[in-house]
Amino acid sequence: MVRRQDEEPDEQWRMTVNLLAVIAVLVMIGAGFWLLRELNAAKKAQECLASAARHQCRQLK
Numbered sequence: 248m249v250r251r252q253d254e255e256p257d258e259q260w261r262m263t264v265n266l267l268a269v270i271a272v273l274v275m276i277g278a279g280f281w282l283l284r285e286l287n288a289a290k291k292a293q294e295c296l297a298s299a300a301r302h303q304c305r306q307l308k
Contacts, residue, residue, distance in 0.1 A: 295304040
């Protein structure tokens, strides 16, 4: 198949947009993992403070 000159920038633009989409997805996945870790730490802290043995709660990481 013969390519015309005006088709070249469209292919480059699609590759750029695809790369940006992959980067955006990776950032969202990373933010999701971070959010899950923070929610888990908050849940552990809340469970510890709600328990009867509050004096045994250590600083959660």
